[in-house]
Amino acid sequence: MRMSDESIRLLAVSKLAWIRRHQKRIIDQPRETPREYVTGESHYFQGRRYLLRVVERSGRHEVILKNGRYMVLHVHPGASFRSRERVVRDWYRAQVKELAAPLFAKWERIMNVQANEWGVKAMRTKWGSCNSEAGRIWLNLELAKKPPLCLEYLVVHELVHLLERTHNDRFVAYMDEYLPLWRARKKELNKLPVRHEEWKY
Numbered sequence: 001m002r003m004s005d006e007s008i009r010l011l012a013v014s015k016l017a018w019i020r021r022h023q024k025r026i027i028d029q030p031r032e033t034p035r036e037y038v039t040g041e042s043h044y045f046q047g048r049r050y051l052l053r054v055v056e057r058s059g060r061h062e063v064i065l066k067n068g069r070y071m072v073l074h075v076h077p078g079a080s081f082r083s084r085e086r087v088v089r090d091w092y093r094a095q096v097k098e099l100a101a102p103l104f105a106k107w108e109r110i111m112n113v114q115a116n117e118w119g120v121k122a123m124r125t126k127w128g129s130c131n132s133e134a135g136r137i138w139l140n141l142e143l144a145k146k147p148p149l150c151l152e153y154l155v156v157h158e159l160v161h162l163l164e165r166t167h168n169d170r171f172v173a174y175m176d177e178y179l180p181l182w183r184a185r186k187k188e189l190n191k192l193p194v195r196h197e198e199w200k201y
Helices: 005-014 016-028 081-111 141-145 148-160 169-178 182-191
Strands: 042-045 048-056 062-066 070-075 117-121 128-131 136-140
Touching: 005 016, 042 081, 042 141, 062 081, 070 081, 081 117, 081 141, 081 148, 081 169, 128 148, 136 141, 136 148, 141 148, 148 169, 148 182
Parallel strands: 048 070, 117 136
Antiparallel strands: 042 048, 062 070, 128 136
């Protein structure tokens, strides 16, 4: 609020190359095709592909993995697309929480840091985020679909932000110290498809 419009315009112009580079990276990243949550679709968990089977029945909605090949989605007869989508997304969220909890415990101890709180939510353009002042970390629920080493990389990455807020040389040195192969994990994560989104402006 203290800056003039001209100062803001000059700042934006000076960062134009960076802005365009990152816009292109986001646009070019592979994306999943839209999901309809019907039998026969491919869905992913921990880097493995599962075929979806939708079973309509009374009782509670749930997702069960079966025989290492199938993701069985139990829903009420006539359940809507939104309802099916919500059940699967809630299941993914719960899986990330379950898988990340021991990783936080392990790496907080190793790094001698403590997140005040952490959670899982849908994120369009980030795999994770850290508010270093509040000690709050968010993980993208899409991480449930990625290989386990990618989730561990994200947990370490966000915990390092409790030691160093920016991605400077100090941050890189911490990553090299705690997770020497972090670059390979980051590369693998960033080449994997992200969730299809209908972008609204």
